[in-house]
Amino acid sequence: MPGFLPWPGQLLAVAVLVLQPAGSLGVQCPVPSITHGQLKSAQNFTYGSTATLECDAGYVPVGAATTVRCLGSGRWHPRVPACTLGRCPYPPAIDHTDRSPQHEFPVGTTVTYVCRSGYALLPDVSPITTCLKNFTWSSVPKLCQKMQCPSPTIPHGRETSPRKAEYSFGHQVEFQCDPGYVLRGSQRIQCWSDGTWRPPVPYCDKVCAPPPKITNGQHSGLRTEQFSYGLEIKYSCAEGLSLIGDESIYCTSDDGVNLAWSGPAPQCKVVRCPKPTVERGRMTPQRFTFPYGAAVRFSCDEGFVLHGDAESRCLADGAWHPALPTCQPVLCPQPQVANGRLKSTLDGKVWYQTNATVTFECLDGYHFLDDGSMSPEDSRTATCLPDGKWTPLPECKKEDAANVCEEVHYIQAAFECDVPMAEVKTLLEIQKLFLEIKKLKVELENLNVQVL
Structure with a gap:
């Protein structure tokens, strides 16, 4: 039968060669060459004898006829059969495995099993089976175990x-x-x-324990069940109350293991500071209520200077911290003129108020330096300014040759500083005479004005 597949243990049928009676014609059939097989007979292949096809291991006869007879014509009947490669049945099913979707399994074919999802191949076990020459599969042990x-x-x-x-x-x-x-x-x-x-x-x-509650206030973690590391909780007070303390606390750790809140909860209190008043001063920003935490800055009017901190804040005790500053009048220190002195120091003043004017006189052997920009009278006075400084102070210069070049600078255009002393003194006498004439002229003009 075409496609015949012998099963394991199946024996090939061997046809018995029937010999003709003695005296028959001595005709012989040729010995056929059969790939992967051969004809077997008890005697020579003579007329009337029969032979059976035997295939090599792993091969099976092609067709149904496996026995042939030698005819008187010297030919085999039916035609000499052939051998083809045998096949194995479907490989055995293995628990928890799948294999490739093959349908034919010639001798020598290998099949690989794969463990199904959730199972793993047992160690040191091969998942491969082979179709053997006896048309059976090589032994396949248990392959897969559950993961x-x-x-x-x-x-x-x-x-x-x-x-x-x-x-x-x-x-x-x-x-x-x-x-x-x-x-x-x-x-x-x-x-x-x-x-x-x-x-x-x-x-x-x-996690941290639930954060502490406060009277007349609440925190942002009311709907939170677990307070994990790093969580921030913010507090707020009822309207009209001030939050005293830190607005936020955090779930943190001091030792890296245990968790706790970063600090105590704040409090809600009524805190109002009185309106801050600084005489001769100004406050910014301008406001009318001063609850806890409010901060203001101060500055003084012109002619006054701030003593204390420029900024103050309303704290939980209802007071301003630091204490409010004061505005004190600006004072100028007692002026000092080298080689000169104040005309009147009987009052023993060390500080002078704004707009105070003092008069100086030079010591013996010194005189005021006149640079031409102010009258001699103006150069002898100084006035205390609102910034605590004096108007330019006069200068007293020694009347000797060392200061000649400075006192006669208007002469230097015509003479060098190495002019002989005799000539310099002459020039100075002329200058002094000129100033006396100028002064006399001014007094005469003032006298005429009084007469008129």
């Missing part, structure tokens, strides 16, 4: 479902942390085919 995930235990937490001795592919687990801890990660995880948990196993992190 297991490690026990998902977490410190300070537990599974909400009953614990199992083994966790295989597809198992799901949910967790819950002990009081005082918060779950970091996914609450539900599943065992995957590669033996790992997805998402990864979570952990339980320590």
